[in-house]
Amino acid sequence: MFWSLCYLVLRRLLQLAALRFRSDEFKELEIVVLRHELAVLRRQRDRPELSPADRVFLAAASCLLPRASWRSFFVTPATLLRWHRRLVARRWTYPGRVGRPPIAGEIRELVLRLARENPRWGYTRIAGELRGLGLTVSASLVRNLLRQAGLGPAGERAGLSWREFLRAQAQSMLAVDFFTVETVSLRRLYVLFYIELGSRRVHLAGCTPEPDGAWVTQQARQLAWTLSERATPIRFLIRDRDSKFTRDFDTVFRDEGVEIIRTPIRSPKANAIAERFVRTARSECLDWLLILNQRHLERVLRVFIQHYNGHRPHRTLNLRPPDPAHPTLQLASSARPPDLTRRDRLGGLIHEYGRAA
Template identity: 45%
Template sequence: MVIRLIYLLACQTFRWLALLARSDVSKDAEILMLRHQLAIARRAQPRPRFSWSDRAVMAALLRIVSKQRRTQVALLVSPRSVLRWHARLIAWKWTYPSRRPGRPPKPEALRQLVVRLARENPGWGYRRVHGELLGLGRKIAASTVWCILKQAGIDPSPQRVDRSWAAFLKAQSSAIVATDLFHIDTVFLRRWFVLFFINHGTRRVHIAGITRHPTSFWITQQARNYLMDLGDHAKSIKFLIRDRGAYFTDSFDAVFQAIGVHVLPTLPRVPRMNAIAERWIGSCRREATDRILITGERHLRLVISEYAKHYNQHRPHRSLGQRPPDLLTKPEPLTTTDNTRIHRHDRLDGLIHEYTKVA
């Protein structure tokens, strides 16, 4: 083992003496070439790939390093690689840009608008899209609209119309309102009942009232108050979904039937028939009432009203494209940057956080 150590030290000494005999330019070029190869090998890729700048640097350094040293140093490139790079450079120099025949392509913004109109309106053909564009002041030929839709992979109108149950139910949701009653137990073991209405189309929640004794007279009066609050919008309601509780009497149904609403009682022990209302009850319990000790009616009204405001004005909904019910008609917010300040608004003493951009 000692003899091997002496042998290695002697080899390193001779190599050091050989380096002293070489010029500084040759050694610096070799060091730069090896460092550049190491930088290329460290890139996060399956295999090292040379960019045009890497090819230029390696070709220049190979000219400085002697032929004898090239064979002794482990290189990532070979003479054939350099010749191939040179051939590509010559081909690139003498390749002239060719101009495609025909008319110039339409602006990308116009192409995106055509595709957007076609996708948002499955029943529109290219002629209908062409007419809508003319109404927007965009002069474009109908054949161009057809070509844009074909290049985007959009089928003709009869083939892309969605006739699924999901699309059918979504189209009817704006005329459906559901109602339900759920209870909250206070810290003093008193039970209060909350009556609410929720629109299937907008997912907007209306808290009708809170009481300890949900009698049929009280329920009916809350229904009248709800229709009065809606005003002219009540005419858009066609169906009302409710459960078969004893408090939903014929007088309650008569309030809605008087304006042409068809009341649909759910089947016994089938809560999925009123799934959207049940989902809101679960959200309210998980995010608010189950995390607070309710002391009384006044406290309960405060908690329920604050959560309803959060639900309608800020909480995102997947069925609404991650937008709250009250902001459906407003334009989408602008994309934030790294310098955009974010403000946090607390509800229920910090139990619920809302985040908005600072203007």
């Protein structure tokens, strides 16, 4: 386009230079002939096809000629003015995007995450939380992002799910249960334990061959003495309808402000977390050992529960133990693996690994 425009301008300049050496009569005759040719062209075609170079030349020529002489152009004055405005607009157009800058994908995902995880938060509350994180986002922008994602305001979003409700209540819930172990001499021993539903921390209450209401109540008193030291108080205790859990047992916990929740009859899944610990203790420890007596069982369970609370990873806790003995280390990726040490528990039945000093 540039070279064609230059060629057209050069031709017109040479024609103007040639006209200076011609007489006025010859110029007037040539003008009459050109106007006649233009009239013939207009009769043959309603709308002539013009190249961009033709438009530039005609628009520039219209600035040099008076408006009364525009009748000689085969386009209307409005067309000439429109072409001229386009030239001016193209001349002063700055590069870059016009309007509000786009929203980063990270901010969009963060807004949607806060809205989904906090269904009671409104637009202003979400914008204020982002401001606390160093991100300036208006409430109207939060509203537009949520509408695009199909999420409404705080009153129309999905409420608290059962999973979220149980996880929130689990931090203040405790479960208690029995399980039995057969010794080498076929003597049955009863194991009483407590497990915290939120942290999965297990407390061994004791072992006895003949559990009764008085023994169970005494074990409950020993645990209740430690409840006041907790940062998060226990509000609920889940137990089954075993007759060994007497009225005195319930009174011990009610005096501490704990509400007793009894599971339905023959419904072990109602106390599923406690039942899951029993399965883990059997499959990882008790099924691989011969228990000699009560003392031997207490020592084995103390070691296993210490391993369960302090080292064994739990899927619910994002593969972390309830009470890690050492903080989790983030290792940099390298071709050489770190030096490890192994600690054998229960005669090598359980292995615990750690980094060498």
